[in-house]
Amino acid sequence: MSDDNVTPMMAQYLEIKGRYREALLFYRMGDFYEMFFDDAVAAAEALDIALTKRGKHLGQDIAMCGVPVHSAEGYLLSLIRKGFRVAIAEQMEDPAEAKKRGSKSVVARDVVRLVTPGTLTEDTLLEARRNNYLAAFGEVRGDCALAWCDISTGELRVVPCPLPRLGMELARLMPKELLLAEGGFTPEDMAVAVTPLARSAFDSTGAERRLCDLFGVGSLEGFGSFGRAEISAMGALIDYLDLTQRGKLPLLQPPQRENPGGVVQIDAATRRNLEITASLSGGREGSLLSVMDRTLTAGGGRLLERRLSAPSRDGEVIGRRLQSVRFLVEQSRLRDDLRAMLRRVPDIDRALSRLSLDRGGPRDLAAIRGGVQAAAGLRDLLTASGAVPDLLLQSGCDLGGHEGLADLLERALVAEPPLLARDGGLIATGYDTELDEVRQLRDEGRGVIARMQAEFIEQTGISSLKIKHNNVLGYFVDVTTTHADRMLSPPLSETFIHRQTTAGQVRFTTVALSEIETRILNAGNHAQEIEKRHFTALRKAVLERAAALAQTARALAEIDLAAALADLAISENWCEPRIDSSRAFRVEGGRHPVVERALRRQGGGFIANDCDLSAGDKAAIWLLTGPNMAGKSTFLRQNALIALLAQAGSFVPASEAHIGLVSQLFSRVGASDDLARGRSTFMVEMVETAAILHQADDRALVILDEIGRGTATWDGLSIAWATLEHLHEVNRCRALFATHYHEMTALAGKLEGVENATVAVKEWEGDVIFLHEIRKGAADRSYGVQVAKLAGLPDAVIERARSVLELLESGERSGAGSRLALIDDLPLFRTAPAQPRIAAPKPSEVEARLREVLPDQLTPLEALALVYELKGRINP
Incomplete structure (x- = not known):
């Protein structure tokens, strides 16, 4: 700004940008939004558009890029998804008004909206069947609360939320943006854009006043009893919306307070493992939601996701x-x-x-x-x-x-209105007599132009003469330069007034043409003004009935x-579940809805299974053993999903189900690391298991798969053993516990609430056939070698593994010491002397003959003769 050569336009840009340093500035210039300096560099890279330059500032080239106004929404979406915020500066007056202040006056501009991830409203920027939440976390004297709203639907809710519970609530809501007070806690491991606000935005006294003003009430008591932290969080939302929408607050519904104990508690790890609303790959396809969603409206789709969440x-x-x-x-x-x-x-x-x-x-x-x-x-x-x-x-x-509103809109609007009110043509014929008359005059004027063109052709004898229109000259007579002399000479020059000459055209007007132009333009402008007035009135009528x-x-x-x-x-042949306040959990013929859909597409069928975890005042745990790939994880997940579906108010994939209300749903299934936070797969497993053991109450449903597998065998067995005992003795919950540690099956005889169950398999000629059937009892082996064979390991590796397994199992039957001794004797575990290389056998006559054969060149008769020949070489 200190440069004397700064243009008025650039001075205006810099002044506006100074107020929105944290955002990219879309600066409206005619039909484009332009960006300059660092904004241009960042936007050009993010949008993959050309970066140019425009003039200099402080002796340096000014970087510039731009996007067309008519297609700006697509570019906005790309920027928002890449973490940018965008301030949109529009022209606040017509350029003609600016010229009245002087030829060098700059058109007035100002930011009309700050676009952020949590404040989107356009259909092109939103997912129709998913809410777009903006959330705020407030804390007042040790009490905490989370408020959230979707300005595209008007929903506004709040719930008491201690800090340890925040991650769980964010996993449920999946907000696009989270507002936090500056200088507060630093969130970790939250997949949400965080926006810090001044602490004044969270002031509960000011927040209460803002909320009362917004809803036009003297007190919030009519909406419920809200704590100071809850009011603080809601007030921060309103303050931020006022900032981003530049005073045009959205139409929010009265706030609703959620009971923190009113819904099933599901943590982020469980949501991820069960793939409730998103698959493990992050997309919707393959999730429970994708299989269930048969809603026909966008609102119904959003409601289904909220119920499942x-x-x-x-x-x-x-x-x-x-x-x-x-x-x-x-x-x-x-x-x-x-x-x-x-x-x-x-x-x-x-x-x-x-x-x-x-x-x-x-x-x-x-x-x-x-x-x-x-x-x-x-x-x-x-x-x-x-x-x-x-x-x-x-x-x-x-x-x-x-009925009144429906009748008004039916009479006023055409069947298929235009996208924008300024395009005109939105009001139906017959709704406004004045508008009909003006339109008739406008349309008849166009007919007059056509008739006038025919008269001019006859008068001049120039068949190529046209009457055209542009924004500079208005209506004009257009002829080629070959006819210029005739038009500029009497008697035609007495009627046709020269306006403009271009490289190939000469343009004229007449008094009559100017008069009809005035009539047409006035009629067209008048029609637009009337339609704009009607649009405003209809919008007001709708908003009056907004609630x-x-x-x-x-x-x-x-x-x-x-x-x-x-x-x-x-x-899908789902049944109605029986829901009560007991601690029952009995499912007959249960199925996994996502897996069943996938198998059906492949032409296969799903093997249904029963599960009974009914319990009185004690724990009820099934200890599930059996090989990998046999369906243990599917069985665990399907029962968790059946409980979730039942309490969401849906029928369930089973022939019969009795579910005692579940308070918490916990899942520890699958293996993954967290490299960004320096956690190994085993550490992630232990952190998730610790969360379950600390939080699960006696009405929880817990599914655990392969606890302890990420460490040494005896360490893992010890951890799994102690975890099961803790679930039984302390948590006293309903649980499915899958493991490969067959030693744990002994716990069924020691702990009253533990039962053994296994996945049935069948051996056939050294291979294993998975029956995917859950039966009472314990597995005696894991069939890991057979699974490895199915996975495609080389035959030599499979055979060697069988040999080692037989030796280890024989040692196990003789005692642990014998097994360790056997391990030392195995070539796999000791350095063996070099073995002489065995020469490969020479190929047989049959192999040699076959290598000479080119099958594509054999006739059927020759092929048959070759078979007899080979047969003769084997049996001479």
């Missing part, structure tokens, strides 16, 4: 959800009719959000129209269906009351989810 612990809530699914399973005609109508339901929540932020367009109004029309039809279907369950009945009631529309959107999602789960239950 946070299964309820309230038996009454679960019962109402299951009752709705059962009703639609039984009422197949109603279910099909509902689903046919749900296919036409647009995303009301996100259309409302964009309209509230003044980012909406005519198609958002059309989405509201389509949504309320479909809601009316769905309500009629439900009310005509007799004894409807309470949850569906309440949802049906929430669908009504929009009721949000309620309707929630009801539509609830109906969609119930119908989708019913459709899934029928087509």
